[in-house]
Amino acid sequence: SESVKVTWPVVYGAGGFQCNVSIVDDPSNPVVVVDSIIDGCSAVFAKVEDTKYEVSIKTLGNVKLNNKEAVSATIYAYSTLVPATTIPEGQEISEYIKNHLVVSDKEQGFELIGGKTYYLNGVVDFGLNTVTFRGDKTNRPTVIVGPEACLMTQGGLKVKFVDFDCSKMEKTGLLTLSDTPDESISTASLGYKAAGANQDGYVINNPVVFQECNVKNLKNSLLYGSKKNWSLRDFRITDCIVQLNNEGSNSFLHLQGGTNGLIKNLTIKNSTFYNLVKNNSAYFLRYSNTSNSQPKKIFGDSDNSSTHTITNCTF
Numbered sequence: 001s002e003s004v005k006v007t008w009p010v011v012y013g014a015g016g017f018q019c020n021v022s023i024v025d026d027p028s029n030p031v032v033v034v035d036s037i038i039d040g041c042s043a044v045f046a047k048v049e050d051t052k053y054e055v056s057i058k059t060l061g062n063v064k065l066n067n068k069e070a071v072s073a074t075i076y077a078y079s080t081l082v083p084a085t086t087i088p089e090g091q092e093i094s095e096y097i098k099n100h101l102v103v104s105d106k107e108q109g110f111e112l113i114g115g116k117t118y119y120l121n122g123v124v125d126f127g128l129n130t131v132t133f134r135g136d137k138t139n140r141p142t143v144i145v146g147p148e149a150c151l152m153t154q155g156g157l158k159v160k161f162v163d164f165d166c167s168k169m170e171k172t173g174l175l176t177l178s179d180t181p182d183e184s185i186s187t188a189s190l191g192y193k194a195a196g197a198n199q200d201g202y203v204i205n206n207p208v209v210f211q212e213c214n215v216k217n218l219k220n221s222l223l224y225g226s227k228k229n230w231s232l233r234d235f236r237i238t239d240c241i242v243q244l245n246n247e248g249s250n251s252f253l254h255l256q257g258g259t260n261g262l263i264k265n266l267t268i269k270n271s272t273f274y275n276l277v278k279n280n281s282a283y284f285l286r287y288s289n290t291s292n293s294q295p296k297k298i299f300g301d302s303d304n305s306s307t308h309t310i311t312n313c314t315f
Contacts, residue, residue, distance in 0.1 A: 156206020
């Protein structure tokens with residue numbers, strides 16, 4: 001696990017430094033990580049993903065040298081969240097993101113305000129950009145998904161701390177992989193065909209993640225491959241509750257319809273999945289072609305492995 005080192009300049013004649021580090025995801029309930037008097041100029045604490053910290057350093061007095069302590073502590077805000085553009089309350093999500101998405105090779109974020117209700121009425125196409133789309137960790141916003149609405153990516157996407165109401169959604173997938181795959185991420189362009197792959201497909205190498213999300217009344221798929229030859233290197237569902245209302249034949253993870261494709265590393269943990277209706281025709285996970293979902297046919301001879309890990313889940 002990673003750690004963070006905080007340092008400060010030496011104050012000669014001081015009687016040490018009072019160092020406090022707290023997690024302030026919920027400012028009304030700070031969680032103390034470090035609380036100690038330090039005879040030095042640095043402290044180390046564990047780095048947790050998607051977390052806001054407050055660091056406080058106060059110079060202490062030295063009685064022997066007749067030096068008084070500092071009048072107040074120096075406060076520093078530190079965050080491990082991906083920097084994000086906040087979508088104002090009342091803004092329709094797809095139009096706002098279309099107007100503010102930057103074409104970049106760096107990960108960018110869009111953040112919804114905690115506890116607020118938003119509307120998604122169109123397709124949010126993040127393109128080849130790597131994006132985190134998140135709400136608030138301690139007070140999740142709700143997104144009402146309209147009939148023609150979905151999220152779309154071909155560059156990697158992390159969806160975190162958002163509750164989705166899909167009661168009105170008619171699209172096949174809440175998260176849909178692009179129906180116009182970019183040639184820059186083809187198995188040929190990525191060098192996989194030269195390494196032994198024999199399929200013409202498209203690969204998203206960046207993670208695609210649903211984390212700490214609730215999904216309500218999902219009639220079709222959580223993930224849909226648009227009947228194109230898509231493969232994902234890393235797809236995760238963690239700490240989610242997904243309520244299905246699926247009586248059709250669209251699988252929950254739906255990569256069927258092209259001629260090849262697979263999820264190379266699938267991780268599902270600490271999550272619950274349930275359907276409000278009986279269904280004998282939809283699969284949980286479905287690929288297009290048994291033979292062409294072999295990893296080496298997409299990723300090449302040296303990358304010929306696939307893992308599907310399901311832990312602490314209820315179906």
